[in-house]
Amino acid sequence: MKASDVTVVGAGPVGLLLACELALQGVRTTVLERLTTQADTIKAHMISGRTYEMLAMRGLGPAIDAASDEEAARLAWPVRGSTGHFAGLFRLDGLPLVMLTQQGLERILEARALDLGVRIRRGVEVTDLDLGSEFVVGCDGGRSTVRKLAGFDFPGSGPTLTGYQAIADVDGDLPRGWHRTPSGVFASGPLRGRIMLIDFAGPPADREVTRESLEAALRRVSGHDVRITNVHTATVWTDNTRQATTYRRGGVLLAGDAAHVHSPFGGQGLNLGLQDALNLGWKLATGDSDLIDTYTSERHPVAERVLRNTMAQVALTRPDPQSRELHALFADLLDLPDVRTKVSAMVQGTDIRYETGCDHPLAGTFVPGLDLADGKGTSVVLDGLEAVIRPDGYLSRIG
Numbered sequence: 574m575k576a577s578d579v580t581v582v583g584a585g586p587v588g589l590l591l592a593c594e595l596a597l598q599g600v601r602t603t604v605l606e607r608l609t610t611q612a613d614t615i616k617a618h619m620i621s622g623r624t625y626e627m628l629a630m631r632g633l634g635p636a637i638d639a640a641s642d643e644e645a646a647r648l649a650w651p652v653r654g655s656t657g658h659f660a661g662l663f664r665l666d667g668l669p670l671v672m673l674t675q676q677g678l679e680r681i682l683e684a685r686a687l688d689l690g691v692r693i694r695r696g697v698e699v700t701d702l703d704l705g706s707e708f709v710v711g712c713d714g715g716r717s718t719v720r721k722l723a724g725f726d727f728p729g730s731g732p733t734l735t736g737y738q739a740i741a742d743v744d745g746d747l748p749r750g751w752h753r754t755p756s757g758v759f760a761s762g763p764l765r766g767r768i769m770l771i772d773f774a775g776p777p778a779d780r781e782v783t784r785e786s787l788e789a790a791l792r793r794v795s796g797h798d799v800r801i802t803n804v805h806t807a808t809v810w811t812d813n814t815r816q817a818t819t820y821r822r823g824g825v826l827l828a829g830d831a832a833h834v835h836s837p838f839g840g841q842g843l844n845l846g847l848q849d850a851l852n853l854g855w856k857l858a859t860g861d862s863d864l865i866d867t868y869t870s871e872r873h874p875v876a877e878r879v880l881r882n883t884m885a886q887v888a889l890t891r892p893d894p895q896s897r898e899l900h901a902l903f904a905d906l907l908d909l910p911d912v913r914t915k916v917s918a919m920v921q922g923t924d925i926r927y928e929t930g931c932d933h934p935l936a937g938t939f940v941p942g943l944d945l946a947d948g949k950g951t952s953v954v955l956d957g958l959e960a961v962i963r964p965d966g967y968l969s970r971i972g
């Protein structure tokens with residue numbers, strides 16, 4: 574029996590994409606968002622090549638390309654070319670990243686959701702779960718109220734460092750790129766005015782960033798005698814690393830940061846959450862409880878691996894002499910093609926393979942280049958064999 578109606582809590586990128594997916598399957602979908610307008614805090618500013626392929630499969634490629642080109646012209650940054658990094662080692666290969674701010678992506682997804690008939694109610698903060706829907710999905714971020722109200726366990730490890738990301742006007746010269754220093758890391762660019770700092774002195778005492786606190790951290794971590802004259806947007810982040818033990822409790826589900834949090838090393842969180850939404854939408858729409866449970870069994874191990882690799886990146890980036898040696902050794906290892914290919918595929922999520930019971934090497938993998946804009950699966954001929962493709966583009970059966 575099809576799911577009749579779903580309430581999605583949170584109009585971040587994950588909630589908006591999930592709402593699009595549900596509406597595409599004909600499910601009456603409402604999104605509740607506490608903010609009255611879109612947040613302008615700087616967070617992600619790129620999506621992985623695999624996420625781009627998945628969104629392009631739904632017909633969003635031209636809108637993403639246009640927004641990415643417009644931002645590149647306005648913000649003076651490269652559109653494509655980078656393949657990302659591991660612990661600051663910019664030597665991955667594989668699919669290029671697509672530069673697009675999280676806000677730019679959210680605008681595209683919100684417009685698509687409204688086109689598909691999703692009701693988006695802003696200025697509504699969810700404080701209990703009695704929402705009258707068959708299913709409620711918490712896409713309400715790392716401090717998820719839905720997760721707490723529904724009693725999900727969220728084990729993991731607490732923060733050990735303080736990260737900053739900001740767009741600011743700096744008086745003085747800062748070298749561009751990613752730099753390791755005696756107390757951490759500072760990076761500037763590729764976005765005009767973007768500063769990223771990692772201070773390993775401990776977790777944040779305060780989540781508020783002021784011009785003064787940002788300037789002090791920048792001078793301390795970078796060692797450069799510069800002044801910050803204006804802060805346009807700033808956020809503090811940590812390496813808090815936690816994951817819900819299951820993504821479903823009855824009619825309540827979690828997706829995106831509500832289900833897993835970790836440091837932004839390697840730029841993986843947004844991609845992970847968007848791919849949660851693409852995995853969950855069509856399954857939830859069927860209302861088939863066993864199929865819906867495969868959302869946890871398929872996506873939990875994927876996020877678990879991201880949590881582990883981000884913790885490894887934190888350890889490699891620490892400024893103590895032993896970690897520096899480990900980083901240098903890891904840099905040498907990354908020059909080995911097999912190691913580089915493995916690490917690149919892990920960070921970019923291109924090696925994800927779901928269990929299908931079929932041992933053909935393509936079974937359970939994503940098939941790029943298909944047009945599944947209608948949200949339905951399809952069948953194609955691969956290797957001379959008939960392959961059945963799920964609505965999220967993964968191959969479920971071959972031969």
Ligand SMILES: Cc1cc2nc3c(=O)[nH]c(=O)nc-3n(C[C@H](O)[C@H](O)[C@H](O)COP(=O)(O)OP(=O)(O)OC[C@H]3O[C@@H](n4cnc5c(N)ncnc54)[C@H](O)[C@@H]3O)c2cc1C
Pocket residue numbers: 582583584585586587588605606607608615616617618619675697698699700712713714715717718719737738808809810828829830831837839840841842843844845846
């Ligand atoms: C500094 C930084 C840099 C990052 N860089 C990258 C990167 O380069 N690449 C990458 O892939 N990821 C990156 N990430 C991670 C990425 O930003 C997150 O993974 C992403 O925002 C998760 O999206 P989400 O929709 O799950 O949650 P969010 O974006 O947090 O959205 C949750 C929404 O729910 C709303 N909400 C919360 N509680 C309620 C409530 N009770 N009722 C109603 N609404 C509610 C919030 O207002 C919000 O709009 C970065 C994160 C940070 C902090």
